[in-house]
């Protein structure tokens with residue numbers, strides 16, 4: 240008896256399928272990483288014949304796959320793809336889908352992935368219907384459900400979504416994708432911290448002054464305005480991507496590389512973060528909006544939705560007590576860049592003569608998540624032919640230089656392969672989602688209250704409101720250069 244794998248994509252006519260899922264599955268196929276017997280079944284309400292659907296997907300593959308398009312390979316790949324017109328709210332149609340899947344599966348062990356590439360408002364009903372149609376029962380193979388972020392709009396809705404999912408599925412069947420975690424540089428954080436002996440001894444409050452995390456976008460809200468206006472930067476970027484990066488930087492060493500060991504440590508970080516109380520938001524957070532935001536079609540008149548946020552968290556545990564974690568994210572900023580920077584403490588005493596009122600720059604470790612993926616460490620060096628003049632210099636590692644141009648796969652490729660293999664390390668567990676919302680909710684409440692800091696307006700193409708510089712300006716610190724992009728420059 241052999242094993243068969245089916246990937247059912249709900250919402251197969253949509254943007255995510257065309258731009259990410261199909262190209263990533265094609266890339267996996269080209270690398271010979273798909274199982275021996277597999278198929279993709281797309282489902283949506285739009286009318287497509289199998290061939291028309293394959294053509295629709297082919298365009299996406301040509302444009303977005305990393306592997307070079309090859310007609311022969313494509314036809315081989317496409318022969319495994321079919322389409323079914325259907326509505327996920329319609330139980331009869333789901334039952335018909337189940338029947339057609341079972342026909343192909345026969346008596347073989349049959350594993351299925353249900354990928355929910357649909358609007359979040361449809362998640363609960365779709366999962367419930369999968370349950371009612373008997374499609375998640377793991378009798379002759381596993382059943383896994385992949386959910387895209389956002390996982391809830393706030394703590395209450397996140398709890399409700401988790402509870403609804405758990406009515407039908409075991410937690411081990413749920414794979415919540417945060418594509419940031421599929422990026423090589425993010426995965427490398429664990430290797431960097433725990434496969435090298437040099438950094439862990441100094442990775443704590445004794446040596447680290449503070450940590451900065453930046454996730455900056457150059458794009459504005461564009462055609463997503465009507466969606467974004469009800470969401471804002473805290474829900475769109477901070478609650479998920481940025482908080483995930485924070486948990487990986489701050490986690491204790493997991494005892495093993497197993498998903499649960501890693502996810503336990505990440506959850507512990509969230510539970511140790513000191514919540515920012517609504518009455519403290521003006522002290523610990525900055526919110527901004529780019530000037531032209533309110534002119535965008537789809538944005539409510541006079542909207543106060545923040546397109547920029549900067550905040551400061553403390554983690555109340557032995558490792559991090561007193562170390563500020565500064566985070567910022569925004570749209571229409573000067574550069575598209577995601578970076579984590581660790582600022583080490585300055586030396587306790589400087590014996591070198593320095594101009595009055597100056598100090599050597601602190602050692603800085605910059606982990607550039609995107610673009611220019613790599614890591615650099617800056618330290619003081621003596622300027623040649625001077626008595627003792629010092630300058631900041633860098634040692635750096637760059638992925639492309641070390642591993643070649645094609646070394647970095649699309650995040651979805653890694654994540655889809657992990658779902659097939661059943662490795663949930665890079666997926667977010669229900670408790671971590673809720674713990675993260677427990678930290679974000681009070682900030683959003685504060686921003687809606689009399690305690691709210693002013694909404695600061697900033698120019699598109701800048702690095703956000705200057706108030707964010709004041710948030711970080713203790714001991715003369717500034718926001719990091721961000722993978723070489725000077726703050727204030729481009």
Ligand SMILES: NC(=O)c1ccc[n+]([C@@H]2O[C@H](COP(=O)([O-])OP(=O)(O)OC[C@H]3O[C@@H](n4cnc5c(N)ncnc54)[C@H](OP(=O)(O)O)[C@@H]3O)[C@@H](O)[C@H]2O)c1
Nearest residue numbers: 250251252253254255283284285326327356357358359387
């Ligand atoms: N696009 C991205 O880059 C991206 C990135 C991160 C997360 N996400 C998340 O991924 C999910 C999908 O996003 P998307 O951009 O692909 O959205 P999209 O382009 O609007 O696609 C939604 C899909 O859902 C289908 N659909 C809607 N109602 C349905 C129903 N009742 N039954 C069956 N199919 C139905 C639509 O097709 P029909 O109209 O033909 O039924 C369409 O194929 C969302 O949760 C989004 O938040 C997307």
